[in-house]
Amino acid sequence: RFLSSASSSMLTHGDEASTHVDANGVVDVNPPRGTRDFPPEDMRLRTWLFDQFREVSRLMAFEEVDFPVLESEALFIRKAGEEITQQLYNFEDKGGRRVVLRPEITPSLARLVIKQGKSVSLPLKWFTIGQCWRYERMTRGRRREHYQWNMDIFGVPKVRAEAELLQAIVLLFQRLGITSSDVGIRVSSRKVLLAVLNMYSIPEHLFTQVCVIVDKFGKLTREEIEKELMSTGLSSEAVQGIIEVLSLKSLSKLEEVLGSGVEAVADLKKLFSFAEQYGYADWICFDASVVRGLAYYTGIVFEAFDREGKLRAICGGGRYDKLLSTFGSEDIPACGFGFGDAVIVELLKEKGLLPDMSRQIDDIVFPLDEVLEGPASSIASSLRKKGRAVDLVEDKRLKWVFKHAERINASRLILVGNSEWERGMVRVKILSTREEYEVKADELD
Numbered sequence: 001r002f003l004s005s006a007s008s009s010m011l012t013h014g015d016e017a018s019t020h021v022d023a024n025g026v027v028d029v030n031p032p033r034g035t036r037d038f039p040p041e042d043m044r045l046r047t048w049l050f051d052q053f054r055e056v057s058r059l060m061a062f063e064e065v066d067f068p069v070l071e072s073e074a075l076f077i078r079k080a081g082e083e084i085t086q087q088l089y090n091f092e093d094k095g096g097r098r099v100v101l102r103p104e105i106t107p108s109l110a111r112l113v114i115k116q117g118k119s120v121s122l123p124l125k126w127f128t129i130g131q132c133w134r135y136e137r138m139t140r141g142r143r144r145e146h147y148q149w150n151m152d153i154f155g156v157p158k159v160r161a162e163a164e165l166l167q168a169i170v171l172l173f174q175r176l177g178i179t180s181s182d183v184g185i186r187v188s189s190r191k192v193l194l195a196v197l198n199m200y201s202i203p204e205h206l207f208t209q210v211c212v213i214v215d216k217f218g219k220l221t222r223e224e225i226e227k228e229l230m231s232t233g234l235s236s237e238a239v240q241g242i243i244e245v246l247s248l249k250s251l252s253k254l255e256e257v258l259g260s261g262v263e264a265v266a267d268l269k270k271l272f273s274f275a276e277q278y279g280y281a282d283w284i285c286f287d288a289s290v291v292r293g294l295a296y297y298t299g300i301v302f303e304a305f306d307r308e309g310k311l312r313a314i315c316g317g318g319r320y321d322k323l324l325s326t327f328g329s330e331d332i333p334a335c336g337f338g339f340g341d342a343v344i345v346e347l348l349k350e351k352g353l354l355p356d357m358s359r360q361i362d363d364i365v366f367p368l369d370e371v372l373e374g375p376a377s378s379i380a381s382s383l384r385k386k387g388r389a390v391d392l393v394e395d396k397r398l399k400w401v402f403k404h405a406e407r408i409n410a411s412r413l414i415l416v417g418n419s420e421w422e423r424g425m426v427r428v429k430i431l432s433t434r435e436e437y438e439v440k441a442d443e444l445d
């Protein structure tokens with residue numbers, strides 16, 4: 001409908017064309033660079049995944065919220081050098097306003113909590129599933145959008161909130177058939193890094209910057225990390241001290257280094273004891289190198305990873321008790337996580353856990369003669385009113401209709417033919433048993 005009669009060779013392909021129409025006015029049928037279409041089969045998988053997100057949110061007694069994808073740029077201007085704020089999909093709108101396609105959801109959640117102010121009673125447990133955007137230079141073929149499930153708790157200062165969020169993540173994995181031998185969740189606290197900075201009397205204004213750098217642990221070499229840390233003005237002994245602590249994988253070792261009574265250790269011990277009670281202890285492990293790359297985390301942070309180490313983080317999150325004051329409001333303790341739609345699907349593919357995404361329809365209604373198109377409509381309509389999914393087919397040969405019935409996994413084929421209809425009957429074929437029988441049209445259900 002949208003394409004001119006030009007042959008397919010005339011079609012441009014997203015990566016070559018810089019415009020979206022070629023010399024003959026033929027539109028490029030690909031979506032914009034870094035974005036995806038969701039044709040029916042892909043959309044069925046996405047809908048299935050999002051239904052799992054929703055069901056876990058329901059089990060956890062979270063309420064659904066939603067926001068515009070378009071937000072004021074001011075919500076995302078942060079000075080910590082995060083990748084996410086250096087790749088803002090930002091522009092000036094026709095009213096001269098600086099706006100962005102949001103790169104994450106948390107700031108919108110914070111904005112709504114502030115806006116709702118006194119009219120909401122804490123704690124708040126909100127979730128949303130929304131598309132997020134980034135603008136990467138053309139060089140890297142990475143995607144520019146993905147969908148994220150976000151779960152956030154506002155108004156719970158104690159680690160009970162983190163324990164609840166971890167249960168949500170584990171429930172989701174279990175619903176998808178993923179086990180704790182496929183996936184683990186690394187848990188730490190930014191208070192560990194804060195304690196180390198204090199040990200070296202490093203000014204706290206460097207804290208956020210150091211976190212963003214340390215988050216590249218494992219992606220950059222040790223030397224690169226050291227260089228970036230030194231460039232913030234840290235002494236080499238402080239850099240070595242940070243790297244040494246961040247390599248710790250046992251809470252007791254951490255306690256030895258930081259000393260007992262450190263808040264970070266107490267929080268983590270409490271969280272690990274909660275994990276035992278919830279029954280997900282074998283999913284989580286302490287790993288001091290987890291800091292996550294977002295500037296606003298202030299406490300416990302966590303990320304789920306595939307134990308084979310082939311994929312990027314599956315989801316991640318943490319506590320952000322000071323985000324609201326960066327928007328000029330009173331602080332409210334908060335924590336949450338984001339769960340993207342891409343890595344999880346790669347993991348399910350790897351594990352052979354993708355569900356069967358074929359179509360399923362209850363009935364096909366087919367008039368064998370065009371004079372029966374009216375009766376076929378009333379039959380389809382009455383079946384639909386009884387809750388049957390009905391595909392009304394016409395202008396096709398019967399051979400095609402049988403193939404179509406198989407293709408869409410129809411349960412029944414309802415044939416409306418002249419000789420039967422004269423007697424008020426229709427022919428029903430049960431496709432699984434090939435059983436065939438006549439029934440009075442008004443007794444069909």
Ligand SMILES: CC(=O)Nc1cnc2ccccc2c1
Nearest residue numbers: 132133134143144145146342
């Ligand atoms: C694997 C993947 O699609 N990642 C992805 C894709 N788009 C994004 C857009 C904004 C923020 C993070 C994003 C992350």
